[in-house]
Amino acid sequence: MIDRNATYVDGKWTPGAAETIDVENPATEEVIGTVPDGTTADADRAVRAARAAFPGWAAASRTERANCLRRLHDGLAKRSAEIAETIATDVGTPMRIASRVQAAVPLTDIASYVELLQEDEPEERIGNSLVLREPAGVVAAVTPWNYPLHQVTCKIAPALAAGCTVVVKPSEVAPLAVYQLFDAIHEAGFPPGVVNLISGYGSGVGEALVTHPEVDVVSFTGSGRGGARVAELAARSVKRVTLELGGKSANVILDDADLGTAVKVGVANAFLNGGQTCTAWTRMLVPVQRHDEALELAKSVAEGFVPGDPLDPKTKLGPLVSAAQRDRVHGFISQGIEGGARLVTGGNTAPDGFERGYFVRPTVFGGVDPDSVIAQEEIFGPVLSVIPFDGEDEALAIANNSAFGLHGAVWSADQDRAIAFARQVRTGQIDVNGGAFNPLAPFGGYKRSGIGREMGRHGLAEFLETKSIQL
Numbered sequence: 001m002i003d004r005n006a007t008y009v010d011g012k013w014t015p016g017a018a019e020t021i022d023v024e025n026p027a028t029e030e031v032i033g034t035v036p037d038g039t040t041a042d043a044d045r046a047v048r049a050a051r052a053a054f055p056g057w058a059a060a061s062r063t064e065r066a067n068c069l070r071r072l073h074d075g076l077a078k079r080s081a082e083i084a085e086t087i088a089t090d091v092g093t094p095m096r097i098a099s100r101v102q103a104a105v106p107l108t109d110i111a112s113y114v115e116l117l118q119e120d121e122p123e124e125r126i127g128n129s130l131v132l133r134e135p136a137g138v139v140a141a142v143t144p145w146n147y148p149l150h151q152v153t154c155k156i157a158p159a160l161a162a163g164c165t166v167v168v169k170p171s172e173v174a175p176l177a178v179y180q181l182f183d184a185i186h187e188a189g190f191p192p193g194v195v196n197l198i199s200g201y202g203s204g205v206g207e208a209l210v211t212h213p214e215v216d217v218v219s220f221t222g223s224g225r226g227g228a229r230v231a232e233l234a235a236r237s238v239k240r241v242t243l244e245l246g247g248k249s250a251n252v253i254l255d256d257a258d259l260g261t262a263v264k265v266g267v268a269n270a271f272l273n274g275g276q277t278c279t280a281w282t283r284m285l286v287p288v289q290r291h292d293e294a295l296e297l298a299k300s301v302a303e304g305f306v307p308g309d310p311l312d313p314k315t316k317l318g319p320l321v322s323a324a325q326r327d328r329v330h331g332f333i334s335q336g337i338e339g340g341a342r343l344v345t346g347g348n349t350a351p352d353g354f355e356r357g358y359f360v361r362p363t364v365f366g367g368v369d370p371d372s373v374i375a376q377e378e379i380f381g382p383v384l385s386v387i388p389f390d391g392e393d394e395a396l397a398i399a400n401n402s403a404f405g406l407h408g409a410v411w412s413a414d415q416d417r418a419i420a421f422a423r424q425v426r427t428g429q430i431d432v433n434g435g436a437f438n439p440l441a442p443f444g445g446y447k448r449s450g451i452g453r454e455m456g457r458h459g460l461a462e463f464l465e466t467k468s469i470q471l
Contacts, residue, residue, distance in 0.1 A: 001033060005035065007038065007042055007045075008185070008186065008195075008196060008197040011190070011194075019036070026358045027357045027359075029357060037204075044212065050194070057191060068189065069188075076110070077107055087174070094316060101147075101150075101272075109455075110153055113157045129468045132469065133466060135163030135464065138167070138216050139166045140209035142202065142230065156195060160194070160195065166194070167196045169202075169209055171222075173322060178197065182197045210234050211233050211234075211237065219462070220242070222245065246448065249279060250281070252410045253287070258411070259290060260297060269409070271384075276381065283375055302384065304316065326359070339372050344364040346361040346383070366386045370401050378404065405446030405449050406429070406445035407429045410422050412433070427446055
């Protein structure tokens with residue numbers, strides 16, 4: 001049992017609220033820890049500490065900020081094995097992904113801003129004006145459970161690099177790795193009040209942070225409904241808002257592509273972290289004449305994702321994070337069956353041998369109507385919809401037939417053809433022939449997938465104000 005009933009405010013750990021929130025292991029349904037159910041008073045205390053620390057941190061040199069971030073990186077790196085095990089335990093991410101992604105990408109997040117701070121601070125002249133970029137102020141970072149550490153570090157690293165101070169509110173569902181992050185923050189020696197941690201529910205602590213008069217910037221990652229609520233509340237005091245929300249990404253396999261490779265990579269992407277990934281390629285678009293061949297390939301690959309104990313290094317598919325998430329996914333699978341899609345493998349019953357835990361069968365549907373519920377709604381589970389298309393124009397129309405626009409992919413033997421197609425897809429990122437993730441490239445979405453960008457220079461810009469001085 002891990003008792004983290006504490007807040008981190010003004011550079012020190014202090015006892016948390018009287019009420020606590022249980023943290024579950026989704027593979028066993030057992031309570032494995034507790035965190036505070038924070039109050040609005042806790043949120044106010046954290047914001048005021050951040051406000052008091054802001055002038056000093058904003059005035060700190062780029063070298064000072066880089067040194068603090070470098071020490072944080074090193075402190076996190078020495079905890080990486082422990083962090084991977086924590087995320088495997090409270091999120092249910094298989095260890096092979098928890099180690100390579102969940103614990104590793106946050107290190108890249110931080111290192112990238114250490115490198116940026118080592119460059120000269122840009123200064124721009126426009127006519128008789130000197131244009132400056134200055135820290136935006138106090139940042140409220142409200143983060144989700146699916147990538148609980150990365151979604152914090154990709155916010156606080158650029159915010160701190162910019163000279164902002166931060167209050168973090170992690171998801172109450174899987175918060176334990178964030179406490180390990182703050183152990184490393186404390187060890188790194190940031191000035192008191194520069195980085196603060198308050199746990200609790202979104203409707204309480206989260207809304208208190210978003211509406212606080214001393215918060216200048218809100219950076220939120222989560223559901224579309226949650227993002228709309230954050231934007232509405234923040235608008236009342238005209239705060240800057242960055243929203244990274246959902247996705248329903250299309251994986252478009254053109255007629256000249258290597259079908260076997262594209263399907264194999266596509267299924268693995270769709271099922272990454274149990275499908276609980278906002279960028280997951282959950283719509284696989286294939287030429288109508290190769291639809292049945294693609295289904296057989298997808299079925300074979302999907303059935304290799306055998307559910308298992310996330311702590312077992314051989315496991316490729318762990319449980320979903322909660323009973324509510326499992327039930328939601330089962331509901332979508334039922335809608336797919338009732339809507340006439342062809343269930344190729346999987347279904348809405350528990351996998352054999354899993355009487356406990358929030359496990360879902362890896363599921364593939366074929367012949368999916370591009371306007372159907374399972375092709376339009378973000379399911380957030382291991383469910384893939386295979387959609388046939390007749391010609392490149394129809395493929396593009398289907399790919400853009402979504403309220404979301406976060407990520408996607410296109411495959412072709414002709415890279416120029418694939419790039420030309422990618423240029424026409426209304427999405428914030430798109431991979432050509434399995435192009436690798438780039439942590440320096442801007443990350444964010446079109447349409448209902450959000451507002452603003454994270455990562456690299458574009459992520460840094462979200463935490464800077466622009467000032468013109470006329471000379």
